[in-house]
Amino acid sequence: MRKKWLSLGLSLILTAGIAGCGGSDNNNGNGGTTNGKPDGGTAAPATETGQPVQLKYWTDDRHDQEYIKELINKFNETNGDNIQVELTVMSENYAQSVDIAFSSNQAPDVLRLKSANTSGFVKKGYLAPIDEYLTDDMKTKFGSLLIDDVNRFDGKVYSLANTGLTMRLVYNKDLFAKAGIENPPKSLQEMVEDAKKITDVGKAEGIYGFALNFKNPKQAFDRSVREILSLSGHQGLGFDLKTGQFDFEPYSQVIEYFKQMHKDGSILPGAEALDIDPLRAQFAAGKIGMYLSFSTEPGVYMDQFPTEINWGGALAPTLDGEIKGTSEIVSAGTWLGISAQSANKEAAWKFMQYMYGEEVLKTYHEKGFGIAIVPSIVEQAKDPEINGMEGFLVGEHDSLWPASPNVTPEGSTYADAFFKYMLTDEDLKAITEDLNTRYNAALSKAVEKGEVKVTPNPAFDPTKPQGE
Incomplete structure (x- = not known):
């Protein structure tokens, strides 16, 4: 696997094309200081009153929460700058909670950032640039991964990379065997058939072939349809990179198969009100044959929902059983960011610098919470020794894809409209x-306002989405 990691790192370097300068990163996750100042060159947090500097960190990640708690406890005990970090973990409505917090001047100091929310947070003025804190060592370490409209906006850096997430079909091997199925499905038609077979043999015991967290249709489809389409040769969020326009026709083809599973009674009853954690609990209990999700799942079933079932991850099925694209590596470019409203930005940076230390990032990968993409971490990290992770590791069919424009149409979203159709x-x-019609109208308006930039690429090759 090591060569594959290195290949990914080199691909990212060529893609970003940003050169850092100077030295190597000597921060091993200990929040180091120089002459009483953070390594970023700013003065240490002021604590004249003797009271700790209180920081709030918000995240919507649950799969890694036990490890993050350990890191925060260690930081609180050892940072030497009288800084105390309080962790808040949310599972649903994270973006809305952030909106409310900023509108009421109760925002956290540090936020978990992802590709789906960073652009919006920057536009709303929620985030503070971190350029002034970056040392030459950090520019060298992360510079190749600074990508416009991902973690850098209008020339200013707001976050740094850590890991990326692969997406896979998660399946119960025992239930597949019980239903007489030898291998995970290669095509959507096979997935429909397999889901029905599992339901037929397990329904009496409350076992069903398929499930997704349909309480939030967008989350459900973005962890499933997106993967299916990218492997089938289409951008996974409904945008046609060749024409520079939205085209949901390929998306609709996938939804047809999802609708068939619902019609067959192969989807876990009550999935319409199901969040992702209750879904995971049902899967861990052996009640779900398969679902699609991210490479966070092995960590979930190690810590959050320990299970004895025999399960694994496999490439998602495609529209026709043929792989015509690559599986998109998502959330690769951002991790932590500092609130523009924070009264303790220097302390927030101290915490952020600690979290981006070599040992923290290396262990994050080795524990299976995410797949490292930072070149220096790629070179030294071992493959995670965690049950199920082998099915999620980066391989020949995984790569980064260009970002699609984020627009808000009038009326229902694609996720709500397609779920209603199901x-x-x-x-x-x-x-x-x-x-x-509605998405392209919204796209035209966003382009006219200068909110997004769109450049059609008629030569786009889905087997080499970054052109490598």
Whole structure:
């Protein structure tokens, strides 16, 4: 696997094309200081009153919460600058909670950032640039991973990379064997058939072939349809990179198969109100044959929902069983950011610098919480020794994809519209055409306002999405 990690790191370096300068990073996760100042060159947090500097860190990650708690406890005990960090873990409505916190001047000091929320947070003025804190060593360590409209906006850096997430089909091997299924499905038609077989042999025991966290349709589809489409040769969020326009026709093809599973009764009853953690609990209990999700799952089943079932991860099925693209590595470019409202930005940076230390990042990968993409970590980290992780490791069919524009259409979103179709008998063609019209209208407005930039790429190759 080591060569594959190095290949990914080199690919990212070529993609970003940003050269750092000077030295190597000697911070091993200990929040080091120089002459009483943080290594970033700023003065240590003021504590004239003798009271600790209190920081709040918000995240919507649950799969790594036990490890993060350990890191924060260690930082609180050893940082030497009288800084105390309080962790808040959210599972749902994270973005909305952040909006409310900023509007009421109760924002956290440090936020978990992802590709899906960083741009919006920057536009809303929630984040503080971190350029002034970056040392030459950190520029060298992370410089190749600074990418416009991912972690750098208008020339200012707001976050640094840590890991990326692969997406896979998560399946119960015992239930597959019980249903007489030898291998995970290669095509969507096989997935529909396998889900029905598992349901037929397990329904009496409350076992069903398929499930997703449909309480939040967008989350459910973004961890499933996105993966299926990228492997099938299409951008996974409904955007056509060749034309520079939204085209949900490929997306609608996937939804047809999801609708069939619902019609067959192969989807876990009550999935319409299911969050991801209750879904995981049901899977850990052996009640779900398969679902699609991120490489966070092995960590979940090690710490959060320990299970004795025999399970694994496999490449998602494609539209026709043929791989015509690559599985998209997502959330690769951001991790932590500092609140623009924080009254303790220097202390927040001290914590952030500690979290980005070599030992922390290396252990984060080795524990299986994410797949390292920082070149210096890639070179030294061992493959995670965690049950199930072998199915999620980066391979020949995994790569980064160009970002798609984030727009807000008038009316329902693609996720809500397609999920409603799954439960009804509406006209799918009409739904798809309506989505194309509304999303492209929103895209035109966003381009006119200068909110997004779109450059069609007629030569785009889905087997080499970054052109490597």
